[in-house]
Amino acid sequence: MKLKTNSGLGQRLMAGFAGLAGSAFVAHAAPSITAIGPIRRRLFPKLSGISRSNSLALTFDDGPDINSTPLFLEELDRLGWKATFFMLGTMAERQPELVREITSRGHEIALHGYAHKNLLLRTPQATDSDIRRGFNIISELAGSAPRFYRPPYGVLNLQAVLTARSIGLTPILWTSWGRDWRSKATPSTVISDLSHSMAPGTTLLLHDSDCTSAPQAYLSALGALHLLSEKVEEMGTTVERLCDHFPA
Template identity: 50%
Template sequence: MTPTRLLRATACVVLPALAAAHAAPVASTFGPLRNRVMPRLSGRGRGDHVALTFDDGPDPLSTPLFLKVLAERQVHATFFLLGREAHQRPGLVREIASAGHEIAVHGWLHRPLLLRGPRATYDDLARARDTVGDLVGRAPALFRPPYGVMSTAAHLAARRLRLTPVLWTCWGEDWTARATPQSVHRTVVRDLRGGGTILLHDSDCTSAPGAWRSTLGALPRLLDTCGRSGYDVGPLRDHG
């Protein structure tokens, strides 16, 4: 076999293997499997607590309204911020932090990490972590990938940056144009259990325009439902 043919044959074996290794963590995207066998990644905590989390902010139009409801109900949450949005709205980031909410990162841009190589993945997470950390005066500890899709490169980058990946156990499907406050509440409650983590969105920067209004409308009712079930609601830092 000539060197060229040997190289091609090797590439035919090695490249698919590398691609498979890079994409292997995508299995965690399947919620029922993740919730059952990956409790740490799912955000499972103590049984009397539910973690409330928001993605895709901060947004100057919508995020202050969520902060107002949370303040009225004396509830804190974890906000997974996009680095670029945080960079553009530093005052709002500090407002979220000063209200006692936990600040985490959602990457710099809302793009699938599965399509990025190791260097681009690391740079994206590092830029988001450093930007948000500089704004609030401390490095964030938690990371949630866009679309909830992890890759091997994302796991390695998070470990290097001392970021813990956290996904969710239930969500509101609140990013669609057809979402309503009733549908958001119903979808969350369908999978809500003690020790779970709720995913909602306080911004429509990657959702249907105005989708956040359905989330905002559902929020008080969700908090009431958790209260009737005997669950404390708070950020992931209190989740055990």
């Protein structure tokens, strides 16, 4: 089943919850069901980052972070890979130079919201202003508007779907994650976790900052990139940005 537009996403999510539509909270929370990976991958492949591409889309959340993002940029250059960085407005406004550095190296900038808060706990008004504030900051710093939006924790609410549509953002979550935010994560566990649902045409999630996770958790993701390159070679595929994964 393929999603054609964000509007379609909102309509389908709401249709799925029509039997429960008596509650305003249910309407607000309905899109959050897509945070459950197996359900999302089956019912919402595009939202899960699954495309017809033969490559893997590589994405990073939670930066830009002056303590860690430059290390990822170096490693990505070494591997010859371009990736997509889902940025937080709170982080980007502290590191404007780093935003520009990421774009100048050919990576794609996307929006992770202004603050890293679970949208299920936010009102429609707070959701709307968070997305617009993050969008404006990141568009200005990057010099162009982001195309993709991924909410914190992968949790959407109805307002997030509506606001994203109104400013031209496409919500995208992920197919496979490295669980690299955990204090016990290592490069090997990251690769093992990524491998569960990794195949050509899927989207991978890692983090280039530990600002919302265990201190120095980013080291597990950073160390995993070299191991990932071996997997990618074994699979006979390549790595790409989301904008290449989903050509406009």
